[in-house]
Amino acid sequence: MPHPGRRSRPRVRGRACAVTAALALLATGCAGAGGTSFGGGDALNVLMVNNPQMVELQKLTAKHFTKETGVKVHFTVLPENDVRDKISQDFSNQAGQYDVATISNFELPFFAKNGWLHPLDDYAKADTAFDQEDILAPLRESLTAEDGKLYAQPFYGESSFLMYRKDVFEERGLTMPDRPTWQQVAKLAERADGAERGMKGICLRGLPGWGEVIAPLTTVVNTMGGTWFTEDWEPRLTAPEFKKATKFYVDLVREHGELGAPQSGYAECLNNMTQGKTAMWYDATAGAGSLEAKGSPVKGKIGYVPAPVERTDSSGWLYTWAWGLQKASKKADDAWKFVSWASGKEYEELVGATSGWSNVPAGKRASTYANPDYRAEAGAFADVTERAISEADPRNPGVQPRPTAGIQFVGVPEFTDLGTRVAQEISAAIAGRQSVDAALDASQKLAEKVAEEYR
Numbered sequence: 001m002p003h004p005g006r007r008s009r010p011r012v013r014g015r016a017c018a019v020t021a022a023l024a025l026l027a028t029g030c031a032g033a034g035g036t037s038f039g040g041g042d043a044l045n046v047l048m049v050n051n052p053q054m055v056e057l058q059k060l061t062a063k064h065f066t067k068e069t070g071v072k073v074h075f076t077v078l079p080e081n082d083v084r085d086k087i088s089q090d091f092s093n094q095a096g097q098y099d100v101a102t103i104s105n106f107e108l109p110f111f112a113k114n115g116w117l118h119p120l121d122d123y124a125k126a127d128t129a130f131d132q133e134d135i136l137a138p139l140r141e142s143l144t145a146e147d148g149k150l151y152a153q154p155f156y157g158e159s160s161f162l163m164y165r166k167d168v169f170e171e172r173g174l175t176m177p178d179r180p181t182w183q184q185v186a187k188l189a190e191r192a193d194g195a196e197r198g199m200k201g202i203c204l205r206g207l208p209g210w211g212e213v214i215a216p217l218t219t220v221v222n223t224m225g226g227t228w229f230t231e232d233w234e235p236r237l238t239a240p241e242f243k244k245a246t247k248f249y250v251d252l253v254r255e256h257g258e259l260g261a262p263q264s265g266y267a268e269c270l271n272n273m274t275q276g277k278t279a280m281w282y283d284a285t286a287g288a289g290s291l292e293a294k295g296s297p298v299k300g301k302i303g304y305v306p307a308p309v310e311r312t313d314s315s316g317w318l319y320t321w322a323w324g325l326q327k328a329s330k331k332a333d334d335a336w337k338f339v340s341w342a343s344g345k346e347y348e349e350l351v352g353a354t355s356g357w358s359n360v361p362a363g364k365r366a367s368t369y370a371n372p373d374y375r376a377e378a379g380a381f382a383d384v385t386e387r388a389i390s391e392a393d394p395r396n397p398g399v400q401p402r403p404t405a406g407i408q409f410v411g412v413p414e415f416t417d418l419g420t421r422v423a424q425e426i427s428a429a430i431a432g433r434q435s436v437d438a439a440l441d442a443s444q445k446l447a448e449k450v451a452e453e454y455r
Contacts, residue, residue, distance in 0.1 A: 042071065042072070042331065042334060044071060044074070044099045044331055044334055044335055045073075045074050045097065045099050046073055046074070046075050046098065046338070047075075047076045047078070047083060047086060047087055048075060048077055048078075048101065049077075049078065049080050049083045049321060050077045050078060050079055050080075050083070051321065052359075053155065053359070053361040056359060057361075058075050058077065060347075060350060060351070060354065061073050061075075064350060065338065065341050065342075069337055069341075071337055071338065076098070083101075084107070087102070087103060088107075090326070091116040091117075091326055092114070092116060094116065094326070094327060096326060096329055098326060099325065099329040099331050099332075099334075100323055100324070100325055100329075100335050100339060102155065102321050102322065102323065103152060103321075103323075103324040104319060104320060104321055104322065105142035105143060105318065105319065105320050105322070106319075106406070106415075108142070108143055108145065108151055109146065109404075111151070111324065112145035112146075112147070112149070112151045113145065116327055117151040117152070117324050118324075118325035118326065118329065118335075119149040119150065119151060120149075120150045120152070120153065120325065120336070120339075121149055123340070127340050129340075129344070130340045130343075130344055134345070134365045134366050134367050135153070135154060135365060136157065136364060136365065136386075138157075138318055138389055138390065138394070139154045139157045139318075139320050139363075139364055141394070142320065142394055142405075143320070143322055151324060152322035152323055152324040153323050153339050153340070153343040154320040154323075154363075155322060155323060155342060155343055155364070156286070156320065156361035156362060156364055157318070157320040157389055158284045158285045158286045158318075158319050158320070158363050158389070159284075159285050159316035159317055159363075159389045159392050160215075160216065160219060160282065160284055160315075160316045160317045160408075161282075161305060161306055161307050161381075161388050162280060162305050162306070162307060162308055163281045163282075163288065163291065163304055164176055164279060164281075164302065164303050164305070165280070165298070165301055165302065165303075166301055166302065166303040167301050168195045168196065169188075169303070172192060172195050174188055174192060176305055177305070179305065179309070180308045180309075181308055181309060181310055182220060182223070182224070182309070182310055185202070185252075185280070185282075185308045186256075188201070188280065189202040189252060189256040189280060190255075190256055192256075192279035195279055196276065198277055199277060199278060200256060200257055200259070200272075200277065200279070201257070201279055202252065202256055202258075202278060202280040202281065202282070203258045203264065203269035203273060203277075203281045204216060204249065204252065204258075204261070204269070204282060205217075205264060205265050205266065205269060205283070206253055206257070206261035206262045206263070206264050206426075207262070207263055207264055207265035207268070207423075208423040208424045208426075208427045209265065209419075209420055209423050210409060210415060210418075210419025210420045210422075211409075211419075212265040212423060213265075213430075214408070214419045214422065215317060216282055216408070217245070217249050217426065218317075218407070218409070219307060219315045219316065219317055219397075219407065219408055220245045220246075220248065220249050220315075221242055221398075222312060222397045222398040222407065223245075223307075223308070223310045223312040223315040223398070224245040225241035225244075225245075225311050225398070225399050226239060226244070226245050227241075227242070227398050227402060228447065229403050229410065229451060230400065230401075231401040231402060232455070233403050233451040233455045234451065235444055235447035235451050237422070237440050237443045237444040237447050238440050238441060238444045242440065243436065246436050246439075246440060250426070250429050250430050250436050253430055254430060254432070258278055261430050262427045262428075262431040266283060266284060266287070269281050270283075270290055270291075273287070273298065273302075274291060274296060282307065284319070285316075285363065285381070285385040285388055285389070286363070288304060288378075288380070288381035288385065289359070289362075289378070292377070294358070300380070302381075303380075304380060304381040304385075305384065306384060306387065306388055306391075312398065312399065314388070314393075316389075316391065316392055317407045318389065318392035318394055318407050318408075320364065322343075323339040323342060343364070345365065345367060347361075348360045348361070348365070348371075348374075352374065357377040357378065358377045360374060362374070362385070366386075369386045392407060394406055394411075403454065412450070412454070414450045414453070418446055421446050422443040422446060422447075425438075425439035425440070425442050426443075
């Protein structure tokens with residue numbers, strides 16, 4: 001399905017104090033965690049999440065970027081929750097302590113609206129070697145704010161898809177459809193359950209967190225006709241469609257999902273799939289690189305198909321870790337040099353040559369998926385990943401209009417708290433401590449409080 005043209009984001013009607021309070025909440029917490037190394041003079045200070053791809057970047061920067069440009073870079077690398085807190089604190093204060101930071105397509109609209117980010121349009125237009133048009137359209141759009149300006153460049157992008165054991169399916173006489181529905185997946189999970197000793201039919205996140213269980217669950221809600229809020233900010237967590245999707249998800253993981261599902265997130269499901277403890281896994285496209293890595297017990301045994309659907313043509317989420325420049329930075333020109341290098345084609349070729357193409361921070365450039373070297377290592381999942389990202393539509397992820405953009409999240413700052421608290425209710429239902437109806441009744445009340453601020 002071709003990606004539709006960009007639409008203007010619906011205006012969020014709310015009280016300024018609500019957004020300010022939520023952003024203040026984002027800026028508190030573990031802001032002092034981790035060690036910081038600041039450079040003197042013209043050195044850039046970069047604050048980033050401690051994902052493997054970023055750690056690889058840190059190792060390569062001095063030998064390549066600094067050697068080529070003369071620009072020194074000092075990194076502060078922190079776990080995801082800590083880095084979000086520290087970035088929010090520094091950028092909201094416009095302290096200028098950090099010139100560049102990793103932000104996602106979730107935070108970008110709030111940061112841009114509050115004037116915390118440096119627009120990148122002029123840099124991108126002037127730097128023809130960067131090739132802005134090569135960035136996949138959904139990522140370009142997700143990093144463009146309501147004012148039409150570009151505020152970040154992706155380091156890597158991801159969607160979600162269904163992974164399954166081809167060998168197990170063949171042995172059991174099971175056939176995976178090219179574009180499965182969730183009902184088909186449920187039947188396959190039932191038949192694959194116990195196919196090998198200790199193997200469960202499917203792994204689905206059950207760990208509390210707005211970025212854990214809520215991410216895959218919300219894609220199921222979207223494609224089954226539900227939504228967190230209507231266009232006019234009416235909460236719909238107790239609506240029939242939301243209930244149907246949530247009950248389906250909870251029942252599936254309880255009946256044919258992994259052991260310890262309420263404590264299982266991305267990392268646990270990745271381990272289960274790698275160790276042969278599950279026949280299917282619905283999750284981030286980024287997981288394929290680990291499954292197909294050298295030394296993986298399941299390398300070459302995994303099949304990949306699009307995210308299951310029901311009422312929509314596609315349902316995969318959209319997420320990116322991207323580079324944002326702090327507006328208060330006095331080193332914007334050098335900061336762009338770093339960003340254009342880290343998100344550029346040259347860097348991908350460098351990683352491919354030094355660490356192998358499976359380690360390339362992919363999911364952002366069309367040219368990556370046309371590269372024969374990349375396809376030689378990632379051919380099993382390259383096409384379905386590119387298609388999933390290209391089909392993702394954050395402004396129209398379901399069957400009805402939404403008040404904000406977002407597929408696996410609601411694009412307001414309050415969602416970090418709301419999503420986490422709802423996740424706790426859903427996880428408790430997965431654990432059998434309460435019914436889905438009770439979980440959603442409590443969740444509806446939480447959503448009402450957010451909706452009141454925006455009506």
